[in-house]
Amino acid sequence: MDQIRKSTAPTIKDERAFHNVALVLMILLALYCLAPFFLMLSVSLSTEHSLSTGGYSFWPREFSFAAYDYLWAKRFTIGRAYGITIFVTVVGTITNLLLTSLFAYPLSRKDFKPRNVIAFIIFFSLMFNGGLTASYIVWTRLFHIKNTIWALLIPGSLMGGMNILLVRNYFNANIPYSIIEAAQIDGAGVFRIYWRIMLPLSKPVLTTIGLFAALGYWNNWTNGLYYISDTKLYTIQVYLKKLMDSIAFLKSSDIASESAALAYKAFPMESARMAIAIIAILPILLVYPFIQKELVKGLVIGGVKG
Numbered sequence: 001m002d003q004i005r006k007s008t009a010p011t012i013k014d015e016r017a018f019h020n021v022a023l024v025l026m027i028l029l030a031l032y033c034l035a036p037f038f039l040m041l042s043v044s045l046s047t048e049h050s051l052s053t054g055g056y057s058f059w060p061r062e063f064s065f066a067a068y069d070y071l072w073a074k075r076f077t078i079g080r081a082y083g084i085t086i087f088v089t090v091v092g093t094i095t096n097l098l099l100t101s102l103f104a105y106p107l108s109r110k111d112f113k114p115r116n117v118i119a120f121i122i123f124f125s126l127m128f129n130g131g132l133t134a135s136y137i138v139w140t141r142l143f144h145i146k147n148t149i150w151a152l153l154i155p156g157s158l159m160g161g162m163n164i165l166l167v168r169n170y171f172n173a174n175i176p177y178s179i180i181e182a183a184q185i186d187g188a189g190v191f192r193i194y195w196r197i198m199l200p201l202s203k204p205v206l207t208t209i210g211l212f213a214a215l216g217y218w219n220n221w222t223n224g225l226y227y228i229s230d231t232k233l234y235t236i237q238v239y240l241k242k243l244m245d246s247i248a249f250l251k252s253s254d255i256a257s258e259s260a261a262l263a264y265k266a267f268p269m270e271s272a273r274m275a276i277a278i279i280a281i282l283p284i285l286l287v288y289p290f291i292q293k294e295l296v297k298g299l300v301i302g303g304v305k306g
Contacts, residue, residue, distance in 0.1 A: 031087040044274035051270045067271035070281065073245075078279075082230070087219040088152045088235060092292070097206055098212040100167055105194050107164070108171035109180070119168070122161040136226060151227035152235060157216045165211040170205035171198065211288075218284060240276045242269045247272055 003220075047064040050223045054061050071078060083127070084268055107119055129135075135155065145151040175198060183193050224238030234242070246271055268275075 004180065018041065040274040040277055044269055044271050044278055048268050048271060049087070053180065064268070065266040067275035070268055070272055071275055078236070081234050084149075084233060085218060085235040085237070087163065089214050092153050092217040093210055093213045095153070096159055096163075097210055100163045100209060101127070101199065101202065101206065102194070104161065104164045104167035105198055107168045108175075110177060119165070122164055126161045132226075146227050147230045147233065152217075152220075152223050152233070155223050155227070157213065157220060162214075163212065166209060167202070167204040167205055170202060175201050184250070189256075192302060214287075215284065219280075227245060237280060240280055244273060244276060 020189045036060055039056060042058050042060050043051065044067050045063055045065065046057075046060040047066065050061040069158040107115045109115065130138075139151070139155055143150075143154075145154065179197060180193055183197055188196070219237060221235070221237035221241050224233070224235050225241070228234065228238065
């Protein structure tokens with residue numbers, strides 16, 4: 001008995017030491033990842049004078065809400081851009097989930113003979129593409145989506161080959177084919193099996209690719225830059241980028257008059273940049289904690305080869 005206690009005591013002690021070291025390392029890593037967000041928040045709440053004289057710091061030397069007052073003055077245009085972004089993100093994410101799962105479902109079926117050929121075509125498309133110029137010509141001259149809401153939904157984000165393969169692997173690894181065969185014996189059709197069996201059992205992976213799609217739509221400013229010139233169709237990312245470009249132009253331009261020079265000094269250049277960044281990422285930060293569990297599960301299981 002004493003020998004058992006002596007043999008297990010060092011093991012338990014080593015395990016506790018390992019957990020403590022791992023906990024400290026994870027805390028340090030988390031702080032390292034959060035540091036840029038704290039810095040952005042601090043700069044956005046600082047005066048322009050303190051930033052120009054003392055530089056960036058993790059705690060504001062002089063508190064000021066001038067940057068947020070500046071953005072609040074543009075709340076109606078920012079609100080409209082937010083509305084368009086939310087609409088595009090919601091509609092695009094739902095459409096992405098439907099198309100991706102509909103594409104992945106037959107690729108997971110053993111009785112679908114051309115599945116390997118189609119899977120190879122998808123993999124080939126991940127490695128090669130026509131380039132930006134060819135894509136722009138196709139979307140603008142063939143499909144005529146410029147200055148339409150479709151320009152924010154379709155190019156680049158509607159469906160991805162990697163997500164299709166991820167969902168296919170999840171179907172193969174976690175939904176036994178015997179369930180599909182049993183449903184077929186009971187008289188269920190292809191779409192009924194997809195809607196009543198495959199989708200309900202695929203919540204983790206659908207949450208994962210749904211988050212990827214939502215992040216892609218929310219952060220996408222290139223589609224708006226390439227295909228949108230109508231200010232009424234600006235998303236929040238495009239609008240904030242235009243706003244940052246205007247701030248950069250003011251900062252680089254020569255000041256002609258004394259009144260303009262005073263207005264320039266009072267204008268929250270650097271703090272407005274950080275306030276813009278915080279406004280852009282805030283919704284994602286609020287949503288992520290609620291889906292973190294399903295996201296991790298979907299990544300781990302969906303990434304396993306089926």
